[in-house]
Amino acid sequence: MIYFDNSATTRPYPEVIETYTTVAQRYFGNPSSLHGIGMEAERLLQQSRSLVARLLGVLPGEIVFTSGGTEGNNLAVKGTALQYRSRGRHIITTKIEHASVAQAFEQLEQLDFEVTYLPVDQRGIVSVEAVQRAIRSDTILVSVIHVNSETGAVQPVEEIGRLLRAHPKVLFHVDHVQGIGKVPLSLSAGDIDLCTMSGHKFHSVKGTGILFVRSGVQLGPLLSGGQQEHAYRSGTENLAGIVAMTKALRMTLENQDANIKHMRQLQTELFCFLRTIPEAVLNTTPEVSAPHIVNVSFPGVKPEVLVHALEEHGIYVSTKSACSSKTGGASGILLAMGLNEQTAGSAIRISLSAENTMEEVREFQRALRQVLPKLYEVTRLRK
Known part of the structure; x- marks a missing residue:
C-alpha cells in the first residue's frame, strides 16, 4: 500500500498507539474526581499541558485541549464572536478556508455578523494589503488558514x-x-491570538486537538456544563488521547527539520514528473507551497475515477479536502484562485508524510503512466 492522503489523516506512530493503550488502561480515572485515581489522572493531564506548551513556546494556561481541528476552529471563531460582539460585528477571513472555518463564518452571518471574504491570487495567496484594507473600526476578528489543505499554499x-x-x-x-510539523510557525513572532492544531494530522490518534488561546483573550464557550479546559470546553477530558497526542507532537517536532527536507525532496520529484505530462495542470506553486502537498488537475478526467484507478494499484490519493471530498462539483478553493470549472473540477491531491519514500513516488509515477492514457481514451470514446 502506498498512502498519499496524509492531509486527510496520518497513520499514528506505533509508540503513540502504545501510549494511548497504556494510559487508557492504567489512568482511567476522571481528572475532575477528588480521589487518588482522579488526582493521578489530573497530574498526567497537567504534565501533558505543560509539555505541549513548552514544545510550542507558550504558557501552559494558554493550551486548550479539543477533539480536533473542526472543534478548535469553531471555538476560536464563534467563541470570539460571542465574547466580543458588543465591541463589533465585523469579521474577516479568506475565500480559501477549510470548511470548518468557512461554515462557521456562514453561521455567524445568519446571526447578523458581517463577514469580509478576502480574495487570493492565482497562487492561492491572500495579500497583507487586502487584510489592511478590510479592517474597520468594528472589526473584531481576522481568521486566516496557514497552509491551505488542498493546494498547500502558505x-x-x-x-x-x-x-x-x-x-x-x-x-x-x-x-x-x-x-x-511541516511549516514552522512562531506563535509569539506571528502575534497570533488563537491557533488551531489537530492531532491526527501529525501521527496521533483521531479525536485530539489543541487550541492555543493567548493569555488575556476570552472566548464564549460552545460547550457548557463544567469547568474543564479553563471553562472553554466542558466535558470529561480524553486523557489517553491527550497524552498520546503530546507524544506525537514531541516526536514530530523533534524530527521536523529532517522530515521537511525529506518531504520536499519527494514533492520536487513529483513536480518534475508531472511537468512531463502534457495534460497535467499544476495547481500548487512550488515557491509558496508547504512541502507535503501537490495538487494537480487532469482536465477531461473525473477525479474520483482517477482516484479509484490508482487505488487498484494500491495507491491512495484524494480529490478535495477530506471534509469536502464527498460533495460534488468543482473545488471552491481552485475556483477562488481563478481556475476554470473544468480544471477546478478535475483535480486530485497528493499529500505526503515523512514516512513516504522515493520508491513510492516512483511507483506512483509508473501507475499514473499506465492509468492516465486509458482514462483519456475512455473519455474520447464517450465523446
Whole structure:
C-alpha cells in the first residue's frame, strides 16, 4: 500500500498507539474526581499541558485541549464572536478556508455578523494589503488558514500578525492544522491570538486537538456544563488521547527539520514528473507551497475515477479536502484562485508524510503512466 492522503489523516506512530493503550488502561480515572485515581489522572493531564506548551513556546494556561481541528476552529471563531460582539460585528477571513472555518463564518452571518471574504491570487495567496484594507473600526476578528489543505499554499500569517499589532482590538486566529510539523510557525513572532492544531494530522490518534488561546483573550464557550479546559470546553477530558497526542507532537517536532527536507525532496520529484505530462495542470506553486502537498488537475478526467484507478494499484490519493471530498462539483478553493470549472473540477491531491519514500513516488509515477492514457481514451470514446 502506498498512502498519499496524509492531509486527510496520518497513520499514528506505533509508540503513540502504545501510549494511548497504556494510559487508557492504567489512568482511567476522571481528572475532575477528588480521589487518588482522579488526582493521578489530573497530574498526567497537567504534565501533558505543560509539555505541549513548552514544545510550542507558550504558557501552559494558554493550551486548550479539543477533539480536533473542526472543534478548535469553531471555538476560536464563534467563541470570539460571542465574547466580543458588543465591541463589533465585523469579521474577516479568506475565500480559501477549510470548511470548518468557512461554515462557521456562514453561521455567524445568519446571526447578523458581517463577514469580509478576502480574495487570493492565482497562487492561492491572500495579500497583507487586502487584510489592511478590510479592517474597520468594528472589526473584531481576522481568521486566516496557514497552509491551505488542498493546494498547500502558505499564507503570510506572520506578516498579517505584525500588521494587526496596530489594531489591538482585532483578534487574530490561524488555522495551523495543515502546517504543524511541516511549516514552522512562531506563535509569539506571528502575534497570533488563537491557533488551531489537530492531532491526527501529525501521527496521533483521531479525536485530539489543541487550541492555543493567548493569555488575556476570552472566548464564549460552545460547550457548557463544567469547568474543564479553563471553562472553554466542558466535558470529561480524553486523557489517553491527550497524552498520546503530546507524544506525537514531541516526536514530530523533534524530527521536523529532517522530515521537511525529506518531504520536499519527494514533492520536487513529483513536480518534475508531472511537468512531463502534457495534460497535467499544476495547481500548487512550488515557491509558496508547504512541502507535503501537490495538487494537480487532469482536465477531461473525473477525479474520483482517477482516484479509484490508482487505488487498484494500491495507491491512495484524494480529490478535495477530506471534509469536502464527498460533495460534488468543482473545488471552491481552485475556483477562488481563478481556475476554470473544468480544471477546478478535475483535480486530485497528493499529500505526503515523512514516512513516504522515493520508491513510492516512483511507483506512483509508473501507475499514473499506465492509468492516465486509458482514462483519456475512455473519455474520447464517450465523446
